[in-house]
Amino acid sequence: MIHAVDVVVVGAGAMGATSAWRLARSGRRVVLLEQFGPGHTRGSSHGATRIFRLAYRDPRYVALAERALPLWRELEDAAGEVLLDQVGQLDHGRPEAMAEVATALRAAGRPVEQLTPDAAAERWPGLRFDRSVVHSPEGGRCWADRTVAAAQRLAATAGVDVRFHTPVEHLEIADAGAVVHGAGASWRAPVVVVAAGAWTSGLLGDVVPHPVLRVEADQPSVFAPVDPAAVWPSFLHHGDPPDGLDRPLHFDAYGVASPGEGVKVGGFGTVAPADPRDAGRVPDPARTSVLVDYVEQWLPGLDPAPLSTVSCLFTTTADEHFVLDRHGPVVVCSPCSGHGFKFVPAVAAEVERLVTGGGQPTTVWRLDALR
Ligand SMILES: Cc1cc2nc3c(=O)[nH]c(=O)nc-3n(C[C@H](O)[C@H](O)[C@H](O)COP(=O)(O)OP(=O)(O)OC[C@H]3O[C@@H](n4cnc5c(N)ncnc54)[C@H](O)[C@@H]3O)c2cc1C
Numbered sequence: 526m527i528h529a530v531d532v533v534v535v536g537a538g539a540m541g542a543t544s545a546w547r548l549a550r551s552g553r554r555v556v557l558l559e560q561f562g563p564g565h566t567r568g569s570s571h572g573a574t575r576i577f578r579l580a581y582r583d584p585r586y587v588a589l590a591e592r593a594l595p596l597w598r599e600l601e602d603a604a605g606e607v608l609l610d611q612v613g614q615l616d617h618g619r620p621e622a623m624a625e626v627a628t629a630l631r632a633a634g635r636p637v638e639q640l641t642p643d644a645a646a647e648r649w650p651g652l653r654f655d656r657s658v659v660h661s662p663e664g665g666r667c668w669a670d671r672t673v674a675a676a677q678r679l680a681a682t683a684g685v686d687v688r689f690h691t692p693v694e695h696l697e698i699a700d701a702g703a704v705v706h707g708a709g710a711s712w713r714a715p716v717v718v719v720a721a722g723a724w725t726s727g728l729l730g731d732v733v734p735h736p737v738l739r740v741e742a743d744q745p746s747v748f749a750p751v752d753p754a755a756v757w758p759s760f761l762h763h764g765d766p767p768d769g770l771d772r773p774l775h776f777d778a779y780g781v782a783s784p785g786e787g788v789k790v791g792g793f794g795t796v797a798p799a800d801p802r803d804a805g806r807v808p809d810p811a812r813t814s815v816l817v818d819y820v821e822q823w824l825p826g827l828d829p830a831p832l833s834t835v836s837c838l839f840t841t842t843a844d845e846h847f848v849l850d851r852h853g854p855v856v857v858c859s860p861c862s863g864h865g866f867k868f869v870p871a872v873a874a875e876v877e878r879l880v881t882g883g884g885q886p887t888t889v890w891r892l893d894a895l896r
Contacts, residue, residue: 527704527711530554530686532880534718535693535705535728537563539570539669539866540858541720542676543600543873548718548880549683556712557685558705560692560724563677567804568722569838570673572745573783575866576759578614578664579635582625582773587633589868596870597667604675607668612756614664615649617642618763618777623657625773636662651755651826664759666781667866676869693721696732696855703854716851716880720858723801723838725848733855735848739841742799743863744808745791746816746831747783748824755826757782762792762823774845774864778819787832790816790824801838808834839863847872851879 534545537559545557561567577597579590597609616626623639630637642654681687693707702715721728723740750757757780764777778792795812813834820829840861842848847860849872856879860872 527713528556530556530712530714532556532716532718533558533703533705533712533714534720535696536720536722536724537673537677537687537689538568538720538722539673539676539869540722540860540872540876541718542673542680543869544718544720544858544876545685545687546676546680546683547873547877549680549685551877555680555685557677557680557687558691558693558707558712559687559689562689563674564670566835567801567838569840569861570669570722570866572669572789572835572837573786574666574781574789575669576614576664576761576779576781577609577611577667577867578661578759578761579633580614580616580626580630580637580659580661580664580761582622582629584629584632587629587635589871591633591635592874593868593871594663596874600672600675600870603679606671606675608672608675609665609667611663611665612782613758614661615645615652615658615758615760616661616763617645617652617654617658617760618656619765620657622763623659626659630659630661638662649758651750651752651757651824652760653823653825660758666759666783667869669866672869693728696728696730698732698853698855714854716854716856718856718858718876718880720876722859722861723799723840725840725857725859727801729855729857733852733857735857736842738848738859740799740801741796741839741841742806742836743791743796743839744812744834744836745789745795746813746834747787747789748820748827748829749787749832750782751826751828757788757826772845774862778823780824788824788827790820790827792816792819794819796839799838806836808836849875849879851882856880
């Protein structure tokens with residue numbers, strides 16, 4: 526049996542669920558197909574929090590985060606709960622990189638402070654600083670699990686046919702759109718949105734041209750603050766690139782506080798290749814010990830014994846930008862590369878634009894089109 530709808534969205538993670546909600550709000554018949562159950566931990570969007578920041582070296586991301594801000598407030602209003610806390614964001618490390626962050630924020634007219642390591646340590650004694658420090662008071666954290674649950678709930682309330690435990694096995698381009706098949710049924714629509722995270726490449730196959738997407742697992746750990754009353758901004762530590770190549774989106778370590786849980790710390794020293802089909806991914810103790818060493822050296826405000834460690838998938842393009850585009854009847858929405866969550870509502874708005882805007886040539890990099 527083939528069901529006919531206006532839009533099929535594959536994947537009910539942060540991107541797919543929020544996109545489905547937006548699409549249904551404007552009256553479309555939307556089906557949202559998710560292979561796992563609500564609250565699953567196999568993809569990229571689980572866990573309490575993600576860093577929100579406007580602080581990027583690349584001004585295009587500053588602009589995208591600016592665009593996301595009011596849309597986060599709109600999503601919060603609809604959900605009736607707090608999804609974004611602007612508790613501040615610290616970037617520290619390589620002076621050249623920090624100068625670029627400060628310049629990009631200033632050029633956009635956003636508040637920014639540059640501090641010496643001593644001044645920063647006095648203000649945030651839980652962190653150690655050795656070089657340049659940039660404070661962006663508008664950064665902070667997104668509540669990740671809460672956002673995904675809210676988007677799924679809002680989508681259902683807006684009339685989306687939300688189907689969990691419905692893996693899409695096959696996608697085909699048909700005359701007047703595309704058809705997806707899975708779980709013993711098929712859905713046909715003029716537009717199919719593939720927001721399948723780490724499974725995107727497997728689903729698109731040869732049917733839709735797309736760049737190479739590398740899938741890796743990161744395994745951040747949560748650490749207890751020594752002072753439970755301390756307020757932690759989110760932070761990124763920009764070290765010297767070990768290979769000497771300066772990649773503007775790279776940083777060595779990150780941290781974000783989840784009140785009630787602790788401070789989550791992760792870093793690219795703890796990332797390893799992964800297969801999304803592997804259901805039994807367990808954190809590697811050797812990689813956790815890399816983080817423990819980092820906490821001992823750089824985060825005196827945390828007890829270095831990890832409280833918990835989770836595994837989470839990164840889907841990364843070669844240049845760490847996003848894939849967000851339309852090829853015929855298929856919209857590809859894969860904004861991960863480890864830094865997509867903060868943009869969720871802006872990405873969903875772009876998906877809506879791509880759904881309504883008709884066919885566009887495929888490109889990897891669409892941020893220019895968003896400005
Ligand atoms: C450890 C870690 C830390 C991060 N930190 C930050 C941060 O601090 N700040 C930030 O902005 N971003 C961060 N990110 C990135 C951010 O979390 C991702 O950009 C975002 O969660 C991606 O959401 P998604 O919806 O694309 O993917 P997912 O959440 O993985 O959703 C894809 C969904 O599609 C479903 N699916 C796949 N294939 C099929 C199929 N065939 N049929 C049906 N359903 C299917 C999957 O089950 C899944 O639910 C981090 C990511 C990780 C892993």
